[in-house]
Amino acid sequence: MIEFEKSLLREENDVFNTVYFMVKEAVDTAKGDRDIVKQKYCAEHFQISVNTLKDWVLHGCPEIRLDSGMVLYSKKAIREWLLIYQK
Known part of the structure; x- marks a missing residue:
């Protein structure tokens, strides 16, 4: 069960990082448009x-x-x- 939880935490971390960088890129792009x-x-x-x-x-x-x-x-x-x- 512990391995499953570690795997789930890694997956959640990967998803968080992906979303974070997508949002950061969108904000940077929006700033550049002004x-x-x-x-x-x-x-x-x-x-x-x-x-x-x-x-x-x-x-x-x-x-x-x-x-x-x-x-x-x-x-x-x-x-x-x-x-x-x-x-």
């Missing part, structure tokens, strides 16, 4: 550091500043801004 994102996600999208993104802003990269002080970024607007500097 155009307006916070600083961290914008930097991740362009595969740069947050400091590099801040440097881009100093050089004219568009950002959205809300009255609350929150800063957001449009991935589309940044893509267009980057294309201006393409050679």
Whole structure:
């Protein structure tokens, strides 16, 4: 009986891991579909550091500043801004 219980626990663990990674992938995909994102996600999208993104802003990269002080970024607007500097 103990072997059966161990086997059942392994099976439950495998199912849990499969479902967990499927949900995580779906959430990551949904985050990637948004155009307006916070600083961290914008930097991740362009595969740069947050400091590099801040440097881009100093050089004219568009950002959205809300009255609350929150800063957001449009991935589309940044893509267009980057294309201006393409050679």
